[in-house]
Amino acid sequence: MIDDYEEKINILTETIHANQKILLELPEKEKKVCFLSDLSNEFIALSRREDIYDYIINICAKLFPESANGMLFIFQKNKSALSLARSFKNQKFVIKEKYGDVIDKWVMKHNQSIAIDDLTRDFRFGYDSVTAFQERGSRCFIASPISIGERLYGIVRLESTLAGAFNVGSSRLLYSICNLAAVVMERAELFEIIEELATKDALTGLFLREYFLGRLKVEIKRARIKKSAVGLIMIDIDDFKNINDTYGHIVGDLVLKKLARVFVKTLAQPGNMACRFGGEEFLLMLVETDRQDTISVAEKIRKEVEEMVISFRRKQIRFAISGGCAFYPEDSTDILDLVEKADSLLYKAKTTGKNKICF
Numbered sequence: 001m002i003d004d005y006e007e008k009i010n011i012l013t014e015t016i017h018a019n020q021k022i023l024l025e026l027p028e029k030e031k032k033v034c035f036l037s038d039l040s041n042e043f044i045a046l047s048r049r050e051d052i053y054d055y056i057i058n059i060c061a062k063l064f065p066e067s068a069n070g071m072l073f074i075f076q077k078n079k080s081a082l083s084l085a086r087s088f089k090n091q092k093f094v095i096k097e098k099y100g101d102v103i104d105k106w107v108m109k110h111n112q113s114i115a116i117d118d119l120t121r122d123f124r125f126g127y128d129s130v131t132a133f134q135e136r137g138s139r140c141f142i143a144s145p146i147s148i149g150e151r152l153y154g155i156v157r158l159e160s161t162l163a164g165a166f167n168v169g170s171s172r173l174l175y176s177i178c179n180l181a182a183v184v185m186e187r188a189e190l191f192e193i194i195e196e197l198a199t200k201d202a203l204t205g206l207f208l209r210e211y212f213l214g215r216l217k218v219e220i221k222r223a224r225i226k227k228s229a230v231g232l233i234m235i236d237i238d239d240f241k242n243i244n245d246t247y248g249h250i251v252g253d254l255v256l257k258k259l260a261r262v263f264v265k266t267l268a269q270p271g272n273m274a275c276r277f278g279g280e281e282f283l284l285m286l287v288e289t290d291r292q293d294t295i296s297v298a299e300k301i302r303k304e305v306e307e308m309v310i311s312f313r314r315k316q317i318r319f320a321i322s323g324g325c326a327f328y329p330e331d332s333t334d335i336l337d338l339v340e341k342a343d344s345l346l347y348k349a350k351t352t353g354k355n356k357i358c359f
Helices: 002-044 049-063 102-110 131-136 168-199 209-226 240-247 249-266 291-307 335-351
Strands: 069-076 081-089 114-116 140-148 151-160 229-237 273-278 281-289 310-312 315-317 321-328
Touching: 002 049, 002 168, 049 069, 049 081, 049 151, 049 168, 069 102, 081 102, 081 151, 102 114, 102 140, 102 151, 140 168, 151 168, 209 229, 209 273, 209 281, 209 335, 229 240, 229 249, 229 291, 229 335, 240 249, 240 315, 249 273, 249 281, 249 291, 249 310, 281 291, 281 335, 291 321, 321 335
Parallel strands: none
Antiparallel strands: 069 081, 069 151, 114 140, 140 151, 229 281, 229 321, 273 281, 310 315
């Protein structure tokens, strides 16, 4: 009987000790939960990719002081490759792994975290082929994918020259951060899609009229302060109805897309932009330009279109454009007047022979 009671007492004592251990761990666990909650709130406030990249690398530098270096690689889906987006260094080294190393590519391939206590003792990688070891003497690594399911957004890799610098808690914390980052990056991607749908024409990929006019207003204000000029080019496809009637709307859409690509290629300078103003009519804006440069750009577009040939079902299709140029502040300081000026000059080009630019 006594033995039975002693056994029960021992079991209860063990249970008490186990519960005491849990109670001791609770404040630390609560602290971790609160930290991750705060981290989530800070993450959620971000919507721009560049801000998200900055936050990820900065929080890693802060939370992992044992790291000698840290890298954020972004996965480029179109190339199925990694690209270094951000990094931090506690030593004066140049990070050469612009497209990742064997460790990062392992994480990318398997889409799972990895922890390496000592690279020289790890059978999965030849340490003599790892740039981080050869160039910086790094031996300890933790890396985690930024992913949701099979959808990979990037990879975070942290490294130290000291073997065993990272523990299990470090690896778990990095994993939690990357999971939060993946959700935020997916959210940012959705925001970008929504913004593009709201500001760009679905067929041509050019900006929509209302958004363009808003940007034009901003650029006119900037030009007024900097005492610079803005050029507008209104362009219309000559005899576009005949193209649709003769070849069908599929060819008409193809003509619109081809012309849009010419605009994007020609207006490569930052700040320049083009919009689909309506139907087959387009409005282009050139910033920090002058009268002659604007006219030259318009003529360059006209000539390129004139020489362009579209092949469709063994038919060689050509088309031409007409345009009108207006200039701020030379022609007007009012946006609507400026647009109307370009439109009236376009009308002049259409009624005096087509396939020409008037200014």
